[in-house]
Amino acid sequence: TQSTRPQRLLHAVQKNATRGDPRSVVKAIDNFCRQKEWAMNVGDEKGCILDSVVSEVNPVTVLELGTYCGYSTVRIASLLPPRAKIITLEFNPDYAKIARQVIAWAGLEDKIQVVEGPSGEWIPKMKEQFGVKTFDLVFLDHWKDRYLPDTKLLEDCGLLRKGSILLADNVICPGTPDYLEYVRNSPRYKSQYFKSHLEYTKAEDGLEKSVFLG
Numbered sequence: 001t002q003s004t005r006p007q008r009l010l011h012a013v014q015k016n017a018t019r020g021d022p023r024s025v026v027k028a029i030d031n032f033c034r035q036k037e038w039a040m041n042v043g044d045e046k047g048c049i050l051d052s053v054v055s056e057v058n059p060v061t062v063l064e065l066g067t068y069c070g071y072s073t074v075r076i077a078s079l080l081p082p083r084a085k086i087i088t089l090e091f092n093p094d095y096a097k098i099a100r101q102v103i104a105w106a107g108l109e110d111k112i113q114v115v116e117g118p119s120g121e122w123i124p125k126m127k128e129q130f131g132v133k134t135f136d137l138v139f140l141d142h143w144k145d146r147y148l149p150d151t152k153l154l155e156d157c158g159l160l161r162k163g164s165i166l167l168a169d170n171v172i173c174p175g176t177p178d179y180l181e182y183v184r185n186s187p188r189y190k191s192q193y194f195k196s197h198l199e200y201t202k203a204e205d206g207l208e209k210s211v212f213l214g
């Protein structure tokens with residue numbers, strides 16, 4: 001039977017990346033997506049902005065919405081201090097299956113928890129299920145029409161604290177207009193746009209970094 005793009009991406013990692021070397025996994029995926037098949041990873045250009053935000057925040061608890069193949073999960077986890085953890089939500093079981101194998105190849109299983117299911121159901125359970133108090137960093141990269149409702153859900157569930165950082169992918173392409181309007185106009189956020197390009201293309205895209213003011 002025909003393989004899927006995530007399966008081909010995983011094979012490229014297993015063929016070209018060194019086991020236990022997260023940066024070689026990131027490189028192998030970027031090379032595959034540039035040379036073989038485009039895929040919706042945050043990519044190398046926006047990935048450098050992601051790296052700088054993660055390094056600046058130095059988060060202990062991270063939430064990622066939208067795992068896909070685990071590219072940004074591995075990228076973030078490779079920069080986390082020893083006891084830090086990332087919980088990543090993926091509703092598509094096929095994506096979750098591939099992501100777990102990409103994460104295992106990178107040797108980052110101990111820092112990453114892949115949770116299968118939709119963000120809207122899991123966010124209200126974060127405290128009781130995973131003993132999370134608040135998130136230091138949230139990376140939004142799932143369905144673009146879920147960014148705003150899930151941000152409000154995080155607020156309502158008390159999962160954000162003064163200084164929590166929201167970093168959102170694709171605020172230009174495909175675009176998240178209602179989310180942008182909210183974080184840019186709400187007195188509860190200080191927002192900043194990082195102009196970049198849609199992964200592996202010349203189209204404009206960017207990341208929006210928003211600090212929750214409490």
Ligand SMILES: Cn1ncc2cc([C@H](O)c3cccc(CNC(=O)c4cc(-c5ccc(F)cc5)cc(O)c4O)c3)ccc21
Nearest residue numbers: 040066067068089090091117118119141142143170173174
């Ligand atoms: C509720 N819930 N909870 C967890 C959860 C997890 C998922 C999946 O991980 C999933 C599946 C399909 C699509 C996405 C969103 N991503 C995108 O749609 C995207 C598109 C493009 C692009 C840009 C230009 C194009 F021409 C085509 C695609 C570039 C990008 O970087 C993207 O992130 C995420 C979904 C809902 C979920």
Ligand SMILES: [Mg+2]
Nearest residue numbers: 042141169170
């Ligand atoms: Mg994206």
